[in-house]
Amino acid sequence: MKPTLRLGIGAKLFMAIFATCMLVLITMHWGVRLSFEHGFVDYIKRGNEQRLNMLSDALADQYEQHGNWDFVRNNDRLVFNILRSLEQNPDSNNQLPPHGWRTQFWVIDQQYKVLVGPRSPVPQEGSRRNITLTNGKIVGWVIGSPPERLTRSTDINFDQQQRRTSWYIVGLSALLAALVTWIIARGLLAPVKRLVDGTHHLAAGNFASRVEVSSHDELGQLAHDFNRLASSLEKNESMRRAFMADISHELRTPLAILRGELEAMQDGVRKLTPEAIGSLQSEVVVLTKLVDDLHQLSLSDEGALAYRKQATDLVQLLEVTAGSFAERYRSHGLTLNLFLPAQAPFFGDPDRLMQLFTNLLENSLRYTDSGGSVQVRIAYEAPYWTLTFDDSAPGVDGDHQTQIFERFFRTEGSRNRASGGSGLGLAICKNIAEAHGGNISAEHSDLGGLKITLQLRYVPHA
Structure with a gap:
């Protein structure tokens, strides 16, 4: 089986941009060529028509002076002298294009005999102007070859030169388009290449890999998201x-x-x-x-814990949980004080919330010295129900207060494994709080120990 040619994204992007440039370039070239050719022919046509009119008028004047065509028979030079005089002294009403006659012409009399002109047959589709006397009598015609036929070598050379020049311009423009396209494609693909290399490093297990964010567009946002992903994987x-x-x-x-x-x-x-x-x-x-x-x-x-959320009351749940701890707190020489409103309606899972309250009260029970106290408060600070669990000494260092919700984390001193905890209770509390759209944090308590603040989002119905 023959291997198939696989083009990279760089080659595809280059070909797409370059093909678009060439399509626009060729379209413009042909448009300019058609415009030039039609304009050039129209230019010659207008000049010839004016000259035909002037020549027919001049010949009519000469005919009236001589009374017949004998003055012009076999006297081509006379006609050309008339033309030259018209070119050198144009009438104020006739603005002729420069450089004289452009096409072949014939002068014929009333019997359609050629008086002046080349030996070639008179073209039927040529431009025809009547030679009319002052009394309205037509005594002949001046006929010019079709304007599409360029007869002068200078005109033909000029047209050919324009064709060559236009193709030279197309060739140079194509080279310039290829160079600019290559530079643009390379510049656009540079961040993509960095992302590809970074992804390969991630796939190989190098989670410390990062990519440079060099722009603020979609690729820059992608690079930023890649770095966040790498950081999350590393963490x-x-x-x-x-x-x-x-x-x-x-x-x-x-x-x-x-x-x-x-x-x-x-x-x-x-x-x-x-x-x-x-x-x-x-x-x-x-x-x-x-x-x-x-x-x-x-x-x-x-997120596999079953959450069966329903309308419930935080005060009632906390009172039931605290009641189950009352005897254990007394046996440890601790005082548990509740400062609760009449009710605290909330939409959540009662079982998981009681598990959360149990872990927090268990934490205070394990890590509070005998003779101390624990205070629990509930207050509504829109849009959150704020629950605080304050206990007395010993406390937790400020450096460790943000770490106590990590699994297996324990502080030194009294809050250690001697108290029998697994170091997972607060980590479970954090997950349950977040599952209810809330958050949990820790800080120093005015009682000398630790103050844990739980915020549960609740918006009362109107």
């Missing part, structure tokens, strides 16, 4: 690697504890007591909680 790849490392790290600790305790029981170092079984059970609980959180996070990342 996702970095997050994927960090995620895999975090998962292995999170699983390693409870598995190592389980393995150590089981080996100790096998070797007889540790007896199989209810306390030992309880220790094993606690590590299994940690693993189960971690796997459940990973499953919930993966579903929320993919």
Whole structure:
């Protein structure tokens, strides 16, 4: 099978622009040629008609002076002298084109006998002018050859010279069009080539590849979007690697504890007591909680969590969630205070919103020192319901406040793995908030700890 010739986009663009230029150039050339030829013939025709009229009038005057045509028979020089005098002393009413007679002519008498003219037959389609006396009698005619027949060598040479010149201009214009087209095509394709090279680097796994944005048109916007795509892929790849490392790290600790305790029981170092079984059970609980959180996070990342949105009340959902935490807060020596309006209507999924509130209250419970307090408020700031969760010390450094919603992120100090969290709860909260058209952020709390602000967009019906 013979390989097919594949033209690149550069060659196609060059051929398209160059073909368009050549089409316009050739069309203009033929248009100019037709205009010139018709104009040139009309120019000769008008000049000849004027000369025929003047010559017929002059011959009529001579005829009246002589009374017959004997003065002109076999005297071509007399006619040409008359023509020369007309050229040198044109009448004020006749503006003749320069350079004299253009075509062959004949002078014939009443019997259609040729008095003056070439030996060739008198053309039937030639221009004919009557030689009329003052009494109206026609005594002959002056006949000129058709204007389309160029007879003078100067006219023929001029026409041929114009043809050659026009084709020279076409050739030079074609070369110039090819050069300009090549430059334009190369300039237009330069950003496309950079995008192609960048795409090849991305396909090869080099997510650090970027392209230069050299314009503000559609190609510039495409280059900008390409850089954003490369940046997102680079960030996702970095997050994927960090995620895999975090998962292995999170699983390693409870598995190592389980393995150590089981080996100790096998070797007889540790007896199989209810306390030992309880220790094993606690590590299994940690693993189960971690796997459940990973499953919930993966579903929320993919948007696969089932959201059954309906009209609900945030106040009621928060009161139910806080009620389930009341005993645990008391056992940890914490005070939970709610500052809620009478109602907070919202269109959302009650189950997912309660999961969000549960994670936030669980986070405050785990990471607030005993004797502290947690305050929850709801306020409407159009077009958002704003929910704030304030807890007391310990707090989170300002550098870490934007990172706590990343998976597996934990701060140093009191808010660490000793509290038993998997580091995924706030990441799940962020996904649920965004699924409801809201956002979540963290900052320093006036109580000395962390203040988490949740905004859920809601526009009341009129």
